[in-house]
Amino acid sequence: MLIFFKKPAGFSLVDLLVVITITSFLTITLIRNFTTQLNIERVANVVLSDLRNTQAYAISARKYQGPLDSQPVSRCGYGVHQDQSSSQTYIIYAGPASTANCSSRAWQTSQDTPTFKTVVLDSRLEFETNPRFKDIYYEPPDPQTYIGNTQTQSQPEEVVIRKIGVTKQQCNTGNKNCIKICVYISGRVEITKTGSCP
Numbered sequence: 001m002l003i004f005f006k007k008p009a010g011f012s013l014v015d016l017l018v019v020i021t022i023t024s025f026l027t028i029t030l031i032r033n034f035t036t037q038l039n040i041e042r043v044a045n046v047v048l049s050d051l052r053n054t055q056a057y058a059i060s061a062r063k064y065q066g067p068l069d070s071q072p073v074s075r076c077g078y079g080v081h082q083d084q085s086s087s088q089t090y091i092i093y094a095g096p097a098s099t100a101n102c103s104s105r106a107w108q109t110s111q112d113t114p115t116f117k118t119v120v121l122d123s124r125l126e127f128e129t130n131p132r133f134k135d136i137y138y139e140p141p142d143p144q145t146y147i148g149n150t151q152t153q154s155q156p157e158e159v160v161i162r163k164i165g166v167t168k169q170q171c172n173t174g175n176k177n178c179i180k181i182c183v184y185i186s187g188r189v190e191i192t193k194t195g196s197c198p
Contacts, residue, residue: 025189038124038163040125040163040177040179041179042183044191046130047090047159047161048181048189048190048191049181050080050090050092051181054078054138055078055143055187055189057138058077058078058138058139058143059141059142059143061074062075064094064116065157070133074097074098075096075097075098076096076097076102076105077095077138077140077143078094078095078137079106079135079137079146080136081090081107082127082133083118084133087126088121088123088125089119090119091115091116091117092117093113093114093116094113094114094116095137096113102139104149105135105137105146105149106135106148106149107135121161121187123165124163126162126164127159127161128160128171133157134157135147135149135151136157136159138187143187145184145185147173151186153183155197156183156184157183157185158180158183159180159181159182160179161181162177162178162179163177172195174193174194175194179193180192180193180194180196
């Protein structure tokens with residue numbers, strides 16, 4: 001007579017440990033990839049937000065105390081300047097005191113233009129440097145927008161953020177590793193992923 005032994009149902013402890021180990025390894029790998037993935041859109045939104053905040057400072061006629069001021073003073077306006085020494089840095093600056101000559105709206109290191117905020121991009125990103133974007137300046141109370149110290153620029157100023165290694169030609173064709181922020185004389189500021197500002 002043959003005797004059949006019934007095999008126990010379910011998984012052994014070794015089977016469960018192997019499955020848990022493989023699942024844990026895959027989960028950790030995926031989480032690490034998602035958290036370190038470069039998000040150009042998020043960085044572009046931060047720059048866009050800083051441009052709009054600069055515009056809001058001018059609308060509110062915010063007072064600011066520079067290094068040479070004894071107390072906070074009203075400013076002629078606020079601007080954004082791409083740092084000449086770095087392709088990854090921009091500066092939000094306060095214009096001259098409203099009691100001074102307001103005709104010079106561009107960033108001027110020789111006059112100790114007060115730096116309101118200095119921002120450095122993610123180390124894997126940079127601004128277009130050839131050409132660098134012109135100073136964008138907002139003057140109260142409307143605020144009026146000046147690009148490169150003038151209001152006569154017919155085309156919007158393009159602030160190009162790109163992954164390091166991506167060329168200007170690739171950005172102009174709508175490469176996913178480039179984003180352009182368009183700044184118009186009318187005060188409108190928007191992000192575009194296409195090759196140029198509309």
